[in-house]
Amino acid sequence: MSTPERLIESTRELLWERGYVGTSPKAIQQHAGAGQGSMYHHFTGKPDLALAAIRRTAEEMRATAEGVLSAPGSACERIQTYLRRERDVLRGCPIGRLTMDPDVIASDELRAPVDETLDWLRERLAAIVEEGKKQGEFAPSLDAEAIAATILATVQGGYVLARASGSPAAFDAGVRGLLSLLTAGSPAT
Amino acid sequence: MSTPERLIESTRELLWERGYVGTSPKAIQQHAGAGQGSMYHHFTGKPDLALAAIRRTAEEMRATAEGVLSAPGSACERIQTYLRRERDVLRGCPIGRLTMDPDVIASDELRAPVDETLDWLRERLAAIVEEGKKQGEFAPSLDAEAIAATILATVQGGYVLARASGSPAAFDAGVRGLLSLLTAGSPAT
DNA sequence: GTCTATATCAGGATAGAC
DNA sequence: GTCTATCCTGATATAGAC
DSSP: OOHHHHHHHHHHHHHHHHTTTTOOHHHHHHHHTOOHHHHHHHSSSHHHHHHHHHHHHHHHHHHHHHHHHTSSSOHHHHHHHHHHSOOOGGGOOTTGGGGGOHHHHHOHHHHHHHHHHHHHHHHHHHHHHHHHHHTTSSOTTOOHHHHHHHHHHHHHHHHHHHHHHTSTHHHHHHHHHHHHHHHHTOSOO | OOHHHHHHHHHHHHHHHHTTTTOOHHHHHHHHTOOHHHHHHHSSSHHHHHHHHHHHHHHHHHHHHHHHHTSSSOHHHHHHHHHHSOOOGGGOOTTGGGGGOHHHHHOHHHHHHHHHHHHHHHHHHHHHHHHHHHTTSSOTTOOHHHHHHHHHHHHHHHHHHHHHHTSTHHHHHHHHHHHHHHHHTOSOO
């Protein structure tokens, strides 16, 4: 792997684990096996490198989600697959965790990929819920946009509960509860 | 206010805004208007002070929640009040945000108050859902523990979505979606 | 109890040699 | 492109005077 490549991948790892504030250029260099000068040759500084890393993580997350959400199956099934897909629960969401980083939120440039990714996911989920309503899987009275926000929030909040308790159980419980609510109201299962 | 008191309150503010990793002793001292020596006289160091601050925030959050959840009204009404209570959405949850702090998660002592608070909230909500089931407000098939996790996760995740977009709208949408699901399945409204 | 001095290491970056 | 030297500030304390 090229040096810039290793720097980006290392930054992605460290941002996931320690956040933006908790990630130093020195730590990135050591993790990437690159020298000081090397890093500043390829990137203008920490924000520049972080931006590249965040963008790539955002793209990857989008691709993964799209893979699950565009699979064959009913709307309800796809949402279930999305919610139950394998996750590294205790590590948290590499995109969602950035919203707790003051420096990321303070920078429009760094926040943009985070915002866009979560926003895209919300719209994608809303479209699927809408589709489910048309197919009679969900009650017509449901507000697809609101349900999409609930689904995404349950996932993001599930990470919080899991990390607090040091166990993925709370994440799973939250998902289970949501799915029971989603399928209980179904006119037809 | 006494100096230790000002130090604790300042630490609470800064932890909420910048997290543990992003909060330095110097910043705390300046915010509190206290000198270096003063801080180290009253506390052994940053972790000690942070522990005091986190414990107090946890207690406060618990008291606030208990105030809402033990108010008169049906189970469903109390959950609604809890979800819709006024919040500083864009600031996020002062307890939940700590779960994204690597140093907090790495320390059993610092994580304990966070874990206990969220756990207590989950049990408290579960008891109310259970109560609602007995009163016929919720379907008997619901798993109270799971629903409680879903409720709490929706709130915690709502903060994430709101901060990402820079607007409380997503938080409100998530809550709205959850409430529509919770009340849709009710045998009796 | 509070202040000032001092210490050490890390954060974040620039400059110039190779 | 990469390395080393150097810079300045901040993070996190300890020591001892007042």
